[in-house]
Amino acid sequence: MSIKAYESDTRPDWCPGCGDFGVLAAVKDALAALNIPPHNVVISSGIGCSSNFPGFIKTYGFHGLHGRPIPVAIGIKDANPNLTVLVTAGDGDEYGIGFNHMIHAARRNDDIKVIVMNNEIYGLTTGQLSPTSRLKQVTKTSPSGSIIYPLNPLAALIGDGATFVARGFSGQPKHLSMLIQEAIKHRGFALVDVLSPCVTWYDIYDEVRKLMYKLEDKGHNPTDFYAAMKAAKEEEKLPLGIFYRDETKPSFQEMLKEQIGDGRWASKSVTPLNSETLRELEYEFS
Amino acid sequence: MQEVKDITIRLGAAAGDGIQSAGEILAKLLSRSGTYISTFNGNQSAIRGGHVWFHVHAGTHPVYSMGYGVDYLLPFTQLAYDEHYSLVNKGGIIIYDPSAVTARDLGADISQIKSPFLATALKYDKYPIMKNTVAVAEVAALIGLGFDVVEETITSQFAKKPEIAKKNVEAAKEGYGFGVQAGVRKALKYSDKRLPFLHANYTFSIGAVAAGCRFYAAYPMSPASPIVHWMTAHAKKLGITVFLGEDEISVINATIGAAHAGARAMCATSGGGFALMQEAVGEAAMTETPVVVVNVMRTGPSTGLPTKTSQGDLNMMLGISQDDFPRAIFAPRNAPDAYDIAVRSFDIAERYQMPVMVLLDFQIADGGYMTIDHDFEPVDINRGKLLNSDGTDKELHNGTWFRRYQLTPDNISPRPLPGTPNMMYVAKTDEHDEWGHDLSDVLAGLKESVLMREKMQEKRMKKMEQLKAEMKAPELVGQTRADLTIVSWGSSANPVREAMEVMNSSGLKINALEFSDIYPLNTQAIVPLLKSAERLMIVEANYTSQFGGLLRKEIGIDIKDALLKYNGEPIYPVEVERMVRNIMVKEVESHVH
Numbered sequence: 042m043s044i045k046a047y048e049s050d051t052r053p054d055w056c057p058g059c060g061d062f063g064v065l066a067a068v069k070d071a072l073a074a075l076n077i078p079p080h081n082v083v084i085s086s087g088i089g090c091s092s093n094f095p096g097f098i099k100t101y102g103f104h105g106l107h108g109r110p111i112p113v114a115i116g117i118k119d120a121n122p123n124l125t126v127l128v129t130a131g132d133g134d135e136y137g138i139g140f141n142h143m144i145h146a147a148r149r150n151d152d153i154k155v156i157v158m159n160n161e162i163y164g165l166t167t168g169q170l171s172p173t174s175r176l177k178q179v180t181k182t183s184p185s186g187s188i189i190y191p192l193n194p195l196a197a198l199i200g201d202g203a204t205f206v207a208r209g210f211s212g213q214p215k216h217l218s219m220l221i222q223e224a225i226k227h228r229g230f231a232l233v234d235v236l237s238p239c240v241t242w243y244d245i246y247d248e249v250r251k252l253m254y255k256l257e258d259k260g261h262n263p264t265d266f267y268a269a270m271k272a273a274k275e276e277e278k279l280p281l282g283i284f285y286r287d288e289t290k291p292s293f294q295e296m297l298k299e300q301i302g303d304g305r306w307a308s309k310s311v312t313p314l315n316s317e318t319l320r321e322l323e324y325e326f327s
Numbered sequence: 328m329q330e331v332k333d334i335t336i337r338l339g340a341a342a343g344d345g346i347q348s349a350g351e352i353l354a355k356l357l358s359r360s361g362t363y364i365s366t367f368n369g370n371q372s373a374i375r376g377g378h379v380w381f382h383v384h385a386g387t388h389p390v391y392s393m394g395y396g397v398d399y400l401l402p403f404t405q406l407a408y409d410e411h412y413s414l415v416n417k418g419g420i421i422i423y424d425p426s427a428v429t430a431r432d433l434g435a436d437i438s439q440i441k442s443p444f445l446a447t448a449l450k451y452d453k454y455p456i457m458k459n460t461v462a463v464a465e466v467a468a469l470i471g472l473g474f475d476v477v478e479e480t481i482t483s484q485f486a487k488k489p490e491i492a493k494k495n496v497e498a499a500k501e502g503y504g505f506g507v508q509a510g511v512r513k514a515l516k517y518s519d520k521r522l523p524f525l526h527a528n529y530t531f532s533i534g535a536v537a538a539g540c541r542f543y544a545a546y547p548m549s550p551a552s553p554i555v556h557w558m559t560a561h562a563k564k565l566g567i568t569v570f571l572g573e574d575e576i577s578v579i580n581a582t583i584g585a586a587h588a589g590a591r592a593m594c595a596t597s598g599g600g601f602a603l604m605q606e607a608v609g610e611a612a613m614t615e616t617p618v619v620v621v622n623v624m625r626t627g628p629s630t631g632l633p634t635k636t637s638q639g640d641l642n643m644m645l646g647i648s649q650d651d652f653p654r655a656i657f658a659p660r661n662a663p664d665a666y667d668i669a670v671r672s673f674d675i676a677e678r679y680q681m682p683v684m685v686l687l688d689f690q691i692a693d694g695g696y697m698t699i700d701h702d703f704e705p706v707d708i709n710r711g712k713l714l715n716s717d718g719t720d721k722e723l724h725n726g727t728w729f730r731r732y733q734l735t736p737d738n739i740s741p742r743p744l745p746g747t748p749n750m751m752y753v754a755k756t757d758e759h760d761e762w763g764h765d766l767s768d769v770l771a772g773l774k775e776s777v778l779m780r781e782k783m784q785e786k787r788m789k790k791m792e793q794l795k796a797e798m799k800a801p802e803l804v805g806q807t808r809a810d811l812t813i814v815s816w817g818s819s820a821n822p823v824r825e826a827m828e829v830m831n832s833s834g835l836k837i838n839a840l841e842f843s844d845i846y847p848l849n850t851q852a853i854v855p856l857l858k859s860a861e862r863l864m865i866v867e868a869n870y871t872s873q874f875g876g877l878l879r880k881e882i883g884i885d886i887k888d889a890l891l892k893y894n895g896e897p898i899y900p901v902e903v904e905r906m907v908r909n910i911m912v913k914e915v916e917s918h919v920h
Binding site: 048049050051054078079080081083085088093095096099100101102103104105106109111112113114115116117118119120121123124141142144145297300301302305306307308309310311312313314315316318319320322323324325326327 | 355523529533544572573586614708744763765
């Protein structure tokens with residue numbers, strides 16, 4: 042499928058040079074490469090610069106509340122598992138206010154793909170400390186340097202039992218597209234953390250370029266839990282790629298299908314009950 | 328033996344003593360003998376210890392509430408005796424085991440029968456739990472039920488454990504014998520008609536699925552939990568997807584997601600959980616996503632009294648989330664009502680593309696079963712302006728986007744579902760134009776956007792005008808002309824109706840207006856009903872008369888005589904009667920039945 046199929050009429054309102062442009066290009070590229078028709082994709086987002094994403098790509102979208110795109114995405118996927126459901130949001134949305142939802146979506150192995158544009162700062166609210174901002178980082182809410190340790194989302198999610206955890210860089214959209222494609226092909230929950238620098242409030246392009254390397258170039262085995270954890274905790278360098286991947290665990294939606302039966306999805310079965318069933322249900326209490 | 332029209336029975340014990348199960352057997356005995364029942368569960372937020380009680384009101388005609396006083400009291404502990412003996416009616420009977428309870432001198436009007444529940448139970452089992460069976464069987468004899476129905480009910484109750492069933496039947500035989508010895512006192516007219524009894528959590532659940540709901544989301548919270556128990560128990564058979572969220576925020580957002588994808592979706596909680604859902608109710612209204620959200624009320628702000636009843640959350644429903652947005656609010660009066668309202672809720676949510684909120688409460692939901700004397704009818708589903716086919720209509724397309732929020736004469740826009748080719752749109756919690764473009768960032772404040780914000784806000788709010796016209800007027804119960812009209816809403820209708828029947832049979836002229844369609848109020852239909860009333864009184868279970876406040880605000884009628892109960896206990900018919908007599912004869916009458 043051509044990338045043009047996903048072309049929106051709306052120009053992104055991101056600052057020139059914003060990392061999120063690279064993520065937008067990578068998502069379109071990944072969907073096109075996998076031949077997923079635009080009408081079978083739903084993108085759920087929250088609030089923040091990166092969460093304006095859905096209107097900038099021609100697919101179905103749900104531009105929801107701050108921190109809540111994950112449960113909305115799960116509801117969509119549960120009701121119609123034929124859809125490809127992505128979450129696109131920022132580090133404030135997913136690692137701050139909505140992190141609880143991420144932990145539990147990973148635990149359930151819900152078949153949604155969460156792409157976090159992580160810029161280590163709150164951008165749209167004009168540059169405050171975020172959950173991934175670093176110790177000593179100077180921001181509007183940490184003028185004397187941050188005295189709060191940052192969250193390590195990759196280690197947290199690998200430890201929690203997430204079945205697919207990857208990190209990409211918006212400056213490398215081809216590599217990022219590969220990661221997103223693998224996430225979509227994955228059986229269940231996937232987190233793709235994307236370092237997507239904020240050129241206005243906290244520009245880390247040069248730093249990322251200096252420190253990054255690709256895990257696949259170093260012979261990393263993504264099915265090795267301890268190797269994945271070690272890579273997630275690495276501080277000297279900045280590994281990119283698929284940290285962890287477990288294809289042995291069925292997703293929640295696969296197990297749900299087993300329990301309620303194939304094709305009985307909530308969006309497909311808006312049908313009344315007949316009087317015989319109603320009577321049976323009523324007389325269970327007698 | 329005296330043949331009566333209704334009987335009240337109360338069991339009291341410590342939590343963990345098996346009183347719920349004993350009460351359930353009693354309710355079944357009566358339901359399987361063709362009588363109408365209404366029960367109440369005086370339980371605590373404890374698994375063992377403390378004090379719990381179970382009340383059954385049974386009648387040969389429909390009964391709605393607790394009835395008057397207690398005809399038969401079974402106190403299994405001293406605390407149960409001390410807490411409840413004062414409620415026993417003249418001519419009533421207390422049946423107790425002297426090894427557990429020391430009786431007081433209550434005079435000649437009340438009989439007190441000593442029965443060795445515990446010693447009898449221990450003959451059949453090393454645990455004392457079967458004392459309930461002995462006692463219930465004794466009451467069955469005292470109210471003139473045959474042993475065959477006792478045996479059948481006990482056997483079916485323990486169907487999976489035939490050994491235990493057998494022991495219980497033997498113990499019951501002895502207990503029944505005690506009753507026969509004491510002689511039948513008060514009896515109802517029985518038949519072999521078997522009536523089902525349910526509470527409003529269950530009838531609402533059945534109504535929801537009957538109306539096509541196959542997506543349910545919840546985080547357990549009393550007294551809403553029976554809904555998630557019912558949904559999960561029937562998930563396989565009926566094909567229900569249940570989302571067990573990590574909190575109520577995820578619960579309502581998943582419900583909105585499922586509805587967005589085309590499911591009929593619902594979630595339920597109690598007040599505290601609803602408070603967490605607050606922001607997302609506005610989200611459903613702004614994105615015009617149809618969802619049904621149930622609040623099964625309990626007492627108090629914060630944690631409050633989790634197992635006690637209240638109607639204190641109406642103001643929260645009316646004011647939930649920021650700024651103005653459309654919503655519908657219903658409050659079923661009882662279990663049969665809840666089925667019908669479940670069905671209507673889903674149609675209204677979809678036809679108007681807005682959140683529908685439903686208020687149940689402990690008294691009619693988790694806490695009280697009621698007889699349903701008719702079969703639930705299959706329903707038609709009206710999905711409003713849902714589109715299923717490809718959009719080729721140029722008016723609805725700009726080449727990229729579907730015109731999801733089209734301004735239309737009836738203010739309701741066409742709604743396609745994700746997965747449909749050529750109908751893409753983005754549902755927006757930001758203010759938006761007809762195509763789902765944000766008005767909140769680069770367009771905010773520009774002339775065109777200011778105008779569009781006005782149009783969009785008007786579009787959403789004007790849906791309320793159309794909805795208002797189809798909201799039902801309250802049901803007028805009793806004679807058309809009366810000296811006093813009692814206004815109630817939701818569950819408070821039940822004790823009012825029961826008290827009214829008793830008072831009217833004693834010569835008073837009282838009628839009742841029972842509201843179950845709460846918001847928006849169909850003022851055109853309501854005003855004449857309220858204005859033509861001779862005198863008005865209101866009954867509700869909260870401190871400030873929240874529904875009275877709504878009537879004052881919307882209709883300009885101030886009902887000064889109000890029975891307001893907020894201690895967590897159910898409203899009793901006798902309390903309604905006391906208040907009425909107080910108003911009508913201007914003196915307190917210590918009327919004891």
